Amino acid sequence: MVVKKLNLRLFRQIKSTKGQFISITLMVIIALAIFISMNMVSDNLSVSLETFYEMTNFTDLFTEVVRIPQSAIEGLESIPGVSKAQGRVRTDVLFKVDNQNEKVRVRLISIPEGDNILNENYIIEGEKHPEKINEVAVLQQFATARNIKVGDRITPVIAGKEYNFFVSGIIANPEYIYLMENEMNLLPAPDKFGILYISEEMAQNILGYQAR
Amino acid sequence: MILKVENISKYYQMGEVKVTALNNVSLEIFDGEFIVILGPSGSGKSTLLNIIGGMDHPSEGKIYVSGKEITKFDDKELTLYRRNHIGFVFQFFNLMANLTAKENVELATELTNDALDIEEILNEVGLGDRIDHFPSQMSGGEQQRVAIARAIAKNPVLLLCDEPTGSLDFKTGIKILALLKKVNEVHKKTIIVITHNIAIGEMATRVLKMRSGEIVEDIKNENPMDPERIEW
Numbered sequence: 001m002v003v004k005k006l007n008l009r010l011f012r013q014i015k016s017t018k019g020q021f022i023s024i025t026l027m028v029i030i031a032l033a034i035f036i037s038m039n040m041v042s043d044n045l046s047v048s049l050e051t052f053y054e055m056t057n058f059t060d061l062f063t064e065v066v067r068i069p070q071s072a073i074e075g076l077e078s079i080p081g082v083s084k085a086q087g088r089v090r091t092d093v094l095f096k097v098d099n100q101n102e103k104v105r106v107r108l109i110s111i112p113e114g115d116n117i118l119n120e121n122y123i124i125e126g127e128k129h130p131e132k133i134n135e136v137a138v139l140q141q142f143a144t145a146r147n148i149k150v151g152d153r154i155t156p157v158i159a160g161k162e163y164n165f166f167v168s169g170i171i172a173n174p175e176y177i178y179l180m181e182n183e184m185n186l187l188p189a190p191d192k193f194g195i196l197y198i199s200e201e202m203a204q205n206i207l208g209y210q211a212r
Numbered sequence: 213m214i215l216k217v218e219n220i221s222k223y224y225q226m227g228e229v230k231v232t233a234l235n236n237v238s239l240e241i242f243d244g245e246f247i248v249i250l251g252p253s254g255s256g257k258s259t260l261l262n263i264i265g266g267m268d269h270p271s272e273g274k275i276y277v278s279g280k281e282i283t284k285f286d287d288k289e290l291t292l293y294r295r296n297h298i299g300f301v302f303q304f305f306n307l308m309a310n311l312t313a314k315e316n317v318e319l320a321t322e323l324t325n326d327a328l329d330i331e332e333i334l335n336e337v338g339l340g341d342r343i344d345h346f347p348s349q350m351s352g353g354e355q356q357r358v359a360i361a362r363a364i365a366k367n368p369v370l371l372l373c374d375e376p377t378g379s380l381d382f383k384t385g386i387k388i389l390a391l392l393k394k395v396n397e398v399h400k401k402t403i404i405v406i407t408h409n410i411a412i413g414e415m416a417t418r419v420l421k422m423r424s425g426e427i428v429e430d431i432k433n434e435n436p437m438d439p440e441r442i443e444w
Contacts (some may be wrong), residue, residue, distance in 0.1 A: 004322055005308075005311060006319065009310055009311055009319075011309040012311070013310055125416065
């Protein structure tokens with residue numbers, strides 16, 4: 001088969017600049033490989049995130065009030081577009097550590113009774129919810145940073161009084177995938193701030209909130 | 213009549229200014245003529261040649277080649293026209309650097325149906341022993357001869373030459389002109405040569421003088437001079 005001259009010219013051109021041609025081809029291949037990998041990673045991460053949010057019933061809306069009666073919370077569910085509303089109690093307190101000079105804080109969050117809990121915990125180890133009083137579920141990032149394991153005892157300081165809690169589970173939570181104390185804290189230090197999940201009964205006992 | 217140019221104008225609009233390259237040019241060219249178009253720089257001769265060769269569009273006017281109106285052609289028809297009916301010789305040869313002489317001519321003949329024999333043509337232009345050499349291994353005159361071989365191997369209707377001796381020395385230029393003369397007489401090809409070199413006009417059968425985008429003189433040459441005797 002006779003080679004067309006225009007093609008012959010192309011081949012010879014490539015041959016005479018072999019080095020350039022090979023390096024350009026390599027660059028294109030590498031760039032493509034990187035792009036495809038990144039794309040796949042991005043897709044995977046998206047799917048992971050969506051699935052996690054689905055599984056743990058991540059809420060669409062959050063709001064903070066000083067106090068609200070339970071009946072009012074149930075009333076929210078009658079608003080069109082609201083499929084479920086849930087109330088919980090939360091407060092930030094000090095956390096006792098061996099090093100006197102270190103200041104560590106934890107947020108106590110109550111988990112309500114019943115099924116179909118919103119912003120559900122995801123078990124890493126142990127129990128998802130604290131069953132007995134004085135049991136806590138600890139957020140994974142905090143547990144890893146402070147080397148806390150299931151079965152350990154930890155000591156938050158609430159209203160001046162030291163409490164002795166038993167770690168019944170290490171969990172992850174969709175609200176704290178990235179652990180920020182508040183909007184101002186963009187680079188979290190997981191050893192300085194953590195989340196502890198307690199039962200609603202315990203929250204009401206310790207913090208003085210009554211179910212109404 | 214092989215070529216009819218009818219009221220061709222070409223202008224460029226540069227904002228406010230209108231630059232006129234060709235102003236209402238008309239002419240007729242007959243089969244077998246050897247036309248030399250003389251004119252100073254900027255007189256519009258290259259523009260006219262490019263339009264005749266289908267490489268540019270006029271702003272106004274019509275051109276008929278072998279009875280067909282090429283100014284009406286769309287891009288595809290124009291490409292076929294250039295490919296099959298026009299042979300073009302440039303001032304700076306425009307050969308493919310990484311193809312041999314033979315392959316350069318083959319480049320053109322592969323595209324046409326009606327090609328002449330490549331080796332024969334190369335022999336005729338005096339390059340029989342150089343057919344496997346690259347342009348970088350040849351002198352200017354030899355390269356121009358390859359270009360001429362490439363143009364005539366296509367067996368075109370018109371052979372258009374834009375300053376074919378422009379980048380060659382006097383002696384080599386004469387040889388090229390002699391070759392063109394041979395192509396005109398032996399192969400009976402109609403040739404149009406553009407130049408600003410008045411001496412070359414002596415060998416033409418007809419000389420057209422251009423100035424400022426218009427043809428100012430059209431002189432028939434009853435006794436065209438033998439190129440060997442031209443001096444400049």
